[in-house]
Amino acid sequence: MSILQMFAAARGPLVIALCAVLWGTVGIAVLQLYQLGNIVPAAIGFYRLSLAAVLLGALCCAFRKCLPSGRDLAVVALMGAAQAAYQGCYFVAVRESGVVVAALVTLCMAPLWVAALSAALWRERLGWRARGALLLALAGTVLLISAPGNTGADIRGALWACGSALGYAVFVLAGRTLADRHDPLSVTAPAFGVGALLLLPLAGPSGVAVVLPAEGWAIVLYLGALPTALAYLLFMDALRVTSATLASTVTLLEPLVSTLLAALVFGERLGAGGWLGAALLLAALVALTRLEQTRAAPTIPVTSTR
Template sequence: MRSQGSFQRDFWFIVAASVAWGTVGVANQAIYAHTATNALSLAFFRLAIAAPLFLIACLRLLGRRFLSIKLRDLGVMVLMGAMQALYQASYSAAIAYSGVTISTLIALCVAPIIVVLCSTFLMHERPTRSTLLALLCAFFGTILLVVSRTDPQQGNFSLVGIGLALLSATGYAAFILFGRLFTTSYHSVQINFVAFGTGALILLAFALPGGLVATYPTGDWLLLFYLGSIPTALAYGLFQAGMRSVSATAASIITLFEPLTAALLAWLLFHEQLGPFGILGGLLLVGALLLLAYKK
């Protein structure tokens, strides 16, 4: 059984990963300002840059042992890569149909609910009262935060868009749940090398028909390397390591710290106003984190 010290360490690993993910929007926005690229191209390069970084980490930390993966487990890791690609591709497509607001709300808020249901009924991880309260705080906090930052006229209730956003949430939740299965059996970099290598290949297949954008100024290549190394390779490595002693349910809730980070960066860098609802949403998210961090 994991000690409280191990839980605290792993908890903050996942918080750090969520903060890193919150910088993705700012980096993407900077690239869009200089280059006529598209979401699938950016998603592909994120994963394509991260995969060799995971390989280097595997060779340094595990040596040849990184190849010691059971065939059945290898299949699940490949499936994790497919779920990561599904999450990225479906979310990008959902925005085209339903706009940012609806797509983001569904993708971010539905995923923890899927994780809670699957963890409870399939993996027998019974959430505590404090975890459920944290889920409610994070759920409503995310809604307030996202709605306060987005023009309501940007979205519409397209059934296709809603379906794609639900598919995105399902892919994200499945990635978390499958990853939880291997936390004690394999190193986090080992899991992610297989998953992100697979995801990059799948996203490449999606991006090529629509036109893969591979020409960027030097500054944007540096931003792409940042996207692949920090909020992808480092963040997912920390996230996977953090799930050693943090339940899948708690991990999925902690990841909702991502929109709060994005909102704070937008406020600091682009002077976007949060408004009273955004501030309330941020406070609810912080409250959810505190409930999880100091639960008994």
């Protein structure tokens, strides 16, 4: 195999790894925003989604993508509501428990919520592996928030993270119903717009009109442009040349990046029990990833909190 062939084969995983790194910086960016100004979680979510919606909407116009219509608009609205719940809950979780707990619980619980909701709504069989993964995730979450030596661990933050994972799971499942009829870009752009509109009243006039230094607004622009709009586009392109299994494995870089950055920038630490809890959560995620090998790959990945 030539060097060019090797590069072509590695392009997909390398791009997905870049996306995972970008997603892993979200929690750190949000914590920095909290320190720079009195900004509320809903306002952060509003700015992130609205900026991403504008950027992705511009691409829809440039490439003349057809937007959903009729009953599919209701599904897009549901996706927007789920995205608003995900954003709001995740940013509260970061504020209450720090980046490590919020990222690990949200990332690992999202596919479990997908499996549970699929079993409830479409009667997909919840086999022993999925049930075992659920038990592992619950045990890991308990250890993560209760073991001594974990910096900032708080049950309220973990509950908000579980709510964030539920919102993302609904976003994924709703997106699956449109996958065969619409381009992902033409679905995600309006969904992000709906999510931003729903977060607007929660942020309130004072939240939207928050006073931030130039550094703060630069972080807001970063959140909307790079780990949201750009990372999404890169990820969807890379999925065309990368198997779903490999993509799911590479995105495990996200919690690693979040943990390392949280330790370096904010001094967040996990004790021995916390690391055991993190290992159990990741084991649950790997079990669900292998379970997905026997199913059709989702249009919207379930292994990233984005």
